[in-house]
Amino acid sequence: MNPSYDEIVKANSLRGNEIRKTPLIHSSTFSELTDSDVFLKAEFRQKTGSFKIRGAYYKIQSLSDEEKKYGVVAASAGNHAQGVAFASSLEKIPCTIVMPKNASPAKVAATKGYGAKVILEGINYDESSAKAHEIASETKATMIHAFDDPQIIAAQGVIGLEILEDLPDVDEVYVPIGGGGLAAGTLIAIKEKNPDIKVVGVQSRSFPSMYDSLKQGSITSSGGARTIADGISVKVPGQLTFGIIKELIDEIVLVDDTEITKAMFLLMERMKFVVEPAGAVSLAHLISKKPSPGKKVVAVLAGGNVDMYLLGQIVDKGLAAMGRLLKLSILLPDRPGAFKEIVDEITLANANIVEVVHDRLSSHINAGSAGVTLSLETQGQKQADLLIESLKRKNIQFKLMT
Template sequence: YLPIGGGGLAAGTLIAIKEKNPQVKVIGVQSKSFPAMYDSIKQGSITASGGDRTIADGISVKVPGQITFNIIKELIDEIVLVDDVEITKAMFLLMERMKFVVEPAGAASLAYLISNKPAIGKKVVAVLAGGNVDMYLLGQIVDKGLAAMGRLLKLSILLPDRPGAFKEIVDEITLANANIVEVVHDRLSSNINAGSAGVTLSVETQGKEQAGLLIDALKKKNIQFTLLT
């Protein structure tokens, strides 16, 4: 499994592998937002495709090259597609489990395998290509990965604007052994009535079980909140 944008990496890999062992199956992975090679192979000729936004800018190619298209058309076994959510998950797992920083385009192959697990006992290789990733995007990837695992909750809470009201929330979070990492206090938004205050909290937990216990505790206290993650 290897990422495909314009097709240079895939074409070179295909030539080398198929010459050594034609029985090895090579599968290309493209972004659903830029499926130019996928559509071109399907149509049998070069087709312009894509244009939506994607974090995988390294494979965001609208029109494949003629030379790479000819090679891939002849040698590729299959091309599959992934979306940004799958790529985000793969990048997070690579950072947390393997301590690898891989750019979104380079993580596309693993992203597909995580969502479409191969048969047990099958030998599979995911090509990870490139580490050119923006640091701000990297921070978002970490936050979204933690949120998906239930380890980072973002809560919007409506409180009576009186002394001690926020402390009641903090006490429940403390009892749940969770950790507040960010607080945003709001009295001015048009959807907040006079005499009330809005608080947005980012809370670290140990996982979905602990997060669920915290949410249940807030509900039992009749605390009005909206889960934003």
């Protein structure tokens, strides 16, 4: 049965002190970049670093004493896992979480830190979910679904209530979609109060399961390509969520990893916000497509649990995409002064050498030559282009690696 608007209101009233009302933050930077009036719903500041705690907390609070005795089990790539583990620790009930084998080590560690037993099984959410259902049937534990549950959906819908409370005259709301719980709840909350507000779902191009399901008119398994947005890597949307989204959504759009990377980088540099890939997809679409000129729009930033190694890559790739980090592979004659000519050109271009790798021994480098890989920091694409043209005029052999 679909959750009602009244159930969302009830979930809001029962959230206690543990679930935060996250801020809605206006961004002049992203407003300028998108030609819209942009507000960011900061769910990455929620307890456990994601909106997922909302649904997990409300669902577990709603269990009977008999159900709590047997504990709970859930499948998750990370954020739902942490939400269920934390909510279970508050109730002091047994909790088992099944996570994909490729789950972020940081999310696995955090889930264990909240007291849950973690089992690594499968390579994606769907395979982990099958194992979790198996455990639930064997142990009588209650399965806490990541998205396809009326109470989970209702609690996520509180985000919609908060957006309307803080910005009643919002024109459009952009929300990430994996399995669809967040989008379904937000849709019910917003469309009940004002059907004219446009709600757009955003999926990874690598896992467009809800997008494809709406196109087909029925639930479709879709996706599987590698993506940094593991939090929305769901091949099959939920039954409940599909029905709600099919009825209420205005549009679903897709973004790729390059667009997500740029959004994450700009959030860090301009706003000092650390947002995970799945949490940044809404803003990624706004930045790349500028779909709503002149409109007052909200982008839901759904979570901030990002692996530190990936974060370092995001910084480098973001700088490279903006022309501020230039990586060159140069072949030089192995003689005194050859490298100085390169350094002189870099100095004239006012670029900064970040890293130098010097190579005489690789098989592809002829005797009498030396390979040099340079990482350069520039002030932007224009300065990078000027340096490249300068090297070409000097007939310097090089390969652009970014």
